[in-house]
Amino acid sequence: LSRIITLLTDFGLEDGYLGSVKGIILGICPAARMIDITHLVPAQDIRAGGFILHTVYRDFPAGAIHLAVVDPGVGTERCGLVIQTPNYFFVGPDNGLFSWVLKNEPAAEARMLENGEFWRSTVSSTFHGRDVFAPVAAHLAAGIPAALLGPPRIAHIAEWSTVSRHGSTLKGEVLHVDHFGNVITNLDRKTLNDLAPNRRLVIHAEGRAIGGLRSTYGSEPPGAALAIIGSHGFLEIAVNRGNAARVLNLRAGDTVLVGVSSEISPLDPTCTKPTGPTAQWKR
Amino acid sequence: LSRIITLLTDFGLEDGYLGSVKGIILGICPAARMIDITHLVPAQDIRAGGFILHTVYRDFPAGAIHLAVVDPGVGTERCGLVIQTPNYFFVGPDNGLFSWVLKNEPAAEARMLENGEFWRSTVSSTFHGRDVFAPVAAHLAAGIPAALLGPPRIAHIAEWSTVSRHGSTLKGEVLHVDHFGNVITNLDRKTLNDLAPNRRLVIHAEGRAIGGLRSTYGSEPPGAALAIIGSHGFLEIAVNRGNAARVLNLRAGDTVLVGVSSEISPLDPTCTKPTGPTAQWKR
Amino acid sequence: LSRIITLLTDFGLEDGYLGSVKGIILGICPAARMIDITHLVPAQDIRAGGFILHTVYRDFPAGAIHLAVVDPGVGTERCGLVIQTPNYFFVGPDNGLFSWVLKNEPAAEARMLENGEFWRSTVSSTFHGRDVFAPVAAHLAAGIPAALLGPPRIAHIAEWSTVSRHGSTLKGEVLHVDHFGNVITNLDRKTLNDLAPNRRLVIHAEGRAIGGLRSTYGSEPPGAALAIIGSHGFLEIAVNRGNAARVLNLRAGDTVLVGVSSEISPLDPTCTKPTGPTAQWKR
Numbered sequence: 001l002s003r004i005i006t007l008l009t010d011f012g013l014e015d016g017y018l019g020s021v022k023g024i025i026l027g028i029c030p031a032a033r034m035i036d037i038t039h040l041v042p043a044q045d046i047r048a049g050g051f052i053l054h055t056v057y058r059d060f061p062a063g064a065i066h067l068a069v070v071d072p073g074v075g076t077e078r079c080g081l082v083i084q085t086p087n088y089f090f091v092g093p094d095n096g097l098f099s100w101v102l103k104n105e106p107a108a109e110a111r112m113l114e115n116g117e118f119w120r121s122t123v124s125s126t127f128h129g130r131d132v133f134a135p136v137a138a139h140l141a142a143g144i145p146a147a148l149l150g151p152p153r154i155a156h157i158a159e160w161s162t163v164s165r166h167g168s169t170l171k172g173e174v175l176h177v178d179h180f181g182n183v184i185t186n187l188d189r190k191t192l193n194d195l196a197p198n199r200r201l202v203i204h205a206e207g208r209a210i211g212g213l214r215s216t217y218g219s220e221p222p223g224a225a226l227a228i229i230g231s232h233g234f235l236e237i238a239v240n241r242g243n244a245a246r247v248l249n250l251r252a253g254d255t256v257l258v259g260v261s262s263e264i265s266p267l268d269p270t271c272t273k274p275t276g277p278t279a280q281w282k283r
Numbered sequence: 284l285s286r287i288i289t290l291l292t293d294f295g296l297e298d299g300y301l302g303s304v305k306g307i308i309l310g311i312c313p314a315a316r317m318i319d320i321t322h323l324v325p326a327q328d329i330r331a332g333g334f335i336l337h338t339v340y341r342d343f344p345a346g347a348i349h350l351a352v353v354d355p356g357v358g359t360e361r362c363g364l365v366i367q368t369p370n371y372f373f374v375g376p377d378n379g380l381f382s383w384v385l386k387n388e389p390a391a392e393a394r395m396l397e398n399g400e401f402w403r404s405t406v407s408s409t410f411h412g413r414d415v416f417a418p419v420a421a422h423l424a425a426g427i428p429a430a431l432l433g434p435p436r437i438a439h440i441a442e443w444s445t446v447s448r449h450g451s452t453l454k455g456e457v458l459h460v461d462h463f464g465n466v467i468t469n470l471d472r473k474t475l476n477d478l479a480p481n482r483r484l485v486i487h488a489e490g491r492a493i494g495g496l497r498s499t500y501g502s503e504p505p506g507a508a509l510a511i512i513g514s515h516g517f518l519e520i521a522v523n524r525g526n527a528a529r530v531l532n533l534r535a536g537d538t539v540l541v542g543v544s545s546e547i548s549p550l551d552p553t554c555t556k557p558t559g560p561t562a563q564w565k566r
Numbered sequence: 567l568s569r570i571i572t573l574l575t576d577f578g579l580e581d582g583y584l585g586s587v588k589g590i591i592l593g594i595c596p597a598a599r600m601i602d603i604t605h606l607v608p609a610q611d612i613r614a615g616g617f618i619l620h621t622v623y624r625d626f627p628a629g630a631i632h633l634a635v636v637d638p639g640v641g642t643e644r645c646g647l648v649i650q651t652p653n654y655f656f657v658g659p660d661n662g663l664f665s666w667v668l669k670n671e672p673a674a675e676a677r678m679l680e681n682g683e684f685w686r687s688t689v690s691s692t693f694h695g696r697d698v699f700a701p702v703a704a705h706l707a708a709g710i711p712a713a714l715l716g717p718p719r720i721a722h723i724a725e726w727s728t729v730s731r732h733g734s735t736l737k738g739e740v741l742h743v744d745h746f747g748n749v750i751t752n753l754d755r756k757t758l759n760d761l762a763p764n765r766r767l768v769i770h771a772e773g774r775a776i777g778g779l780r781s782t783y784g785s786e787p788p789g790a791a792l793a794i795i796g797s798h799g800f801l802e803i804a805v806n807r808g809n810a811a812r813v814l815n816l817r818a819g820d821t822v823l824v825g826v827s828s829e830i831s832p833l834d835p836t837c838t839k840p841t842g843p844t845a846q847w848k849r
Contacts (some may be wrong), residue, residue, distance in 0.1 A: 004592060006585060006589075012461075012462030012463075013323055013462075014321055014322065014323040014324075014461075014462055015335060015459075015461045016320055016321065016335045016338045016339035017514075018321075018513075019291075019318065019319070019320035019321065019339045019342070019343075020338075020339050020514075021316050023339065023343035023344070023347070024342055025519060026287060026318070026343065026344055027342075027343070027344040035585065035588050035589070035592070036585070037584075038580055038582065038584075038585065039579075043463055044524065052581060052582045053582075055582045055586075056582035056589065057584040058591035059585070059590055059696070060585075060589035060592065060593070061589070061592055061593040064589070072524060073501075092620075108628035124514045125499045125511075126511065126513060126514050127513075130514065131514075176577075176581075178580075179578030179609070180578075180609055182364075215691050216692070217692060228691060228692065230693075231583075231690040231692050231696065232582075232584075238761030241610065241638055295744075295745030295746075296579070296605075296619060296745075297604055297607075297744075298742075298745050299600075299603055299604065299618045299621045299798075300743045300744075300745075300797075301603075301604075302572060302602070302626075303622050303797075306601070306625035306627070306630070307625055309601070309626065309627055310625075310626070310627040326746055326809075327807065356784075397684070405799040407779050408782045408794075409783065409794065409796060410796075410797030413797065414797075481849070520841035531591075
């Protein structure tokens with residue numbers, strides 16, 4: 001049995017914390033394949049961590065265990081979770097980190113981590129990533145059934161990110177700014193389609209008009225802003241060959257409005273695959 | 284044979300140096316499992332690298348090979364080391380990087396790297412991480428005994444970090460500031476216990492009173508400073524949900540004083556495991 | 567079959583993009599061994615990415631697949647490539663990223679990625695790293711022959727970096743500044759040898775005299791600038807125990823001139839291996 005364990009934390013990369021987590025996992029399940037998603041979630045930013053996890057977890061093969069630790073609940077009484085879905089396991093604190101996953105996975109079953117038999121022999125008060133969550137993920141990877149880890153529990157689901165509709169206008173917000181400065185919103189393809197299938201959309205961010213939806217970054221000249229459905233399925237504001245967050249001065253929490261224009265346009269920007277020897281595609 | 288090789292360096296993550304080290308290792312020992320501890324040790328900071336290694340190495344299963352390269356000894360005549368302890372191997376320069384490990388491992392046997400048969404066929408003058416230390420670690424992972432690598436040697440132990448006691452006051456210093464801004468000192472649990480078992484301690488950092496020892500970050504309100512024994516066993520100064528180094532303006536080298544108060548208090552902050560279905564724990 | 571796939575991108579480490587790429591690869595080729603080279607290539611800097619790849623790829627064992635994605639060609643019509651050399655495969659966009667590799671590998675055979683059977687079932691318009699290049703690399707790792715991926719193609723080779731000779735003076739430029747602040751030029755050992763075998767060289771960077779070629783960083787006192795042939799075989803300007811780019815105010819694109827002095831000196835700084843029990847070596 002060689003299960004994949006992905007790791008997503010706010011531990012950073014400059015200390016030994018991540019090494020400790022991996023060492024503990026290997027001691028319990030030497031065959032575990034550990035894949036880093038990111039360890040640069042902004043410190044204690046549960047919402048950002050949950051969003052990144054949400055955009056990535058389905059890209060892994062069935063059976064993968066997603067270990068996620070963004071755990072600012074210092075001193076509060078939060079418990080630990082294992083969540084089982086048809087294809088995956090999730091392990092981490094019950095603080096909302098798995099909110100998007102749970103909304104997205106109707107068949108998810110959550111359990112409270114309670115059986116200390118599967119924890120580190122000494123549990124510190126400051127590092128449950130190493131002492132509780134890593135051992136639990138490793139035992140899952142080694143084949144221990146989730147039911148042994150603790151009793152069922154209704155997991156906490158946070159309602160951080162709301163989309164509201166006023167007539168023919170959607171109001172959403174910026175969730176995340178990525179490495180390239182692309183500004184990712186909480187408006188997904190289905191929501192936009194429900195508003196205006198095959199209609200041209202008009203997007204505004206913090207009062208500034210971005211224009212309609214494009215299907216490639218290169219649809220606008222270098223330096224120009226544009227809106228696009230990003231690779232994760234959310235509306236994204238970008239600048240061709242530039243940094244949209246910097247150019248447009250946008251950040252997480254900013255308001256994004258989407259209205260409808262009367263012109264017909266194809267909404268879905270997913271490429272069709274090129275076929276035949278002369279096919280060429282755009283990035 | 285599938286041995287773990289951990290990697291700790293000051294190489295950073297933006298160049299190809301780390302990739303070269305890993306490629307060389309895989310060429311010699313294709314089954315090696317390489318685990319990054321960190322590559323963001325401040326450039327040429329042997330003390331910081333040695334401290335991080337010390338806090339992490341015992342979390343790995345027995346048999347692991349710890350490859351550590353922080354090597355500022357440019358042009359000086361320092362040699363390379365392999366160190367064998369009952370559970371681990373260590374490979375790197377003989378410049379003090381393994382000082383904490385050696386103090387902690389009375390049965391350690393050090394050898395000077397001398398047998399060029401186990402090095403890269405061409406050895407550069409600027410990159411022994413790739414040309415000497417990586418091949419040696421890979422050969423160890425492949426089963427070569429340490430005794431073939433070179434003759435015994437008394438390894439260099441640096442005395443960077445001293446704790447002094449004046450009556451009932453301990454004087455230590457800040458060793459490291461972690462990703463969260465937690466300020467980690469060189470005062471360990473045993474030293475504090477020797478000073479005042481079951482006594483309340485009074486901690487000062489650079490003249491500022493921090494108060495007594497707490498057992499969780501959440502023992503103080505958000506934004507308040509506190510002292511705690513960190514997950515690595517050293518006295519740490521933290522700010523609940525905040526960045527202590529920034530709030531208190533502390534950095535490596537700053538002085539920390541610990542005195543004794545007369546009240547009785549439990550010193551050891553290690554959690555007992557919760558048991559039973561209603562158990563709840565604090566981070 | 568357990569092939570190595572190396573990864574070099576400008577994706578950064580703070581998002582989920584890299585995790586997605588790795589998840590997709592594992593879904594196609596569960597036995598693939600993925601090794602990160604770097605993901606901190608400056609955003610959209612094809613030249614920097616190509617240079618780092620060039621300095622690293624030969625350090626991996628034969629059979630390795632080098633997946634490289636620095637892909638600023640937003641909206642332009644660039645296609646994807648697979649390149650096969652006697653020892654390696656390369657996968658990525660046809661935008662010059664493989665220029666140094668191709669100049670260095672006369673037997674390289676390039677093919678255009680065209681057969682969508684080996685791509686992700688849905689191909690986005692914004693993330694070919696995940697949707698095209700990762701699946702192709704994974705299929706190569708699983709044993710699919712390159713010839714099935716698409717027809718032969720003349721790959722794009724960029725001519726960014728030129729070295730010119732005027733009499734007995736070479737004019738080159740700074741290619742890259744590494745993590746330590748070492749300033750790496752496009753002047754390689756062979757070019758310098760052709761100019762003046764066994765002759766003393768005189769190096770100037772942006773009008774400032776650096777002096778002759780040294781064989782170790784420690785040949786000059788701490789804080790002093792020096793020139794050296796770096797571990798990758800290119801002329802490099804360094805400061806002993808310091809940051810040359812900062813001290814000398816140099817950056818990529820700056821001009822470097824190399825002239826000839828009349829004194830004889832050994833050019834090749836490659837160490838000979840120390841032999842015998844009293845051997846000592848310099849870093």
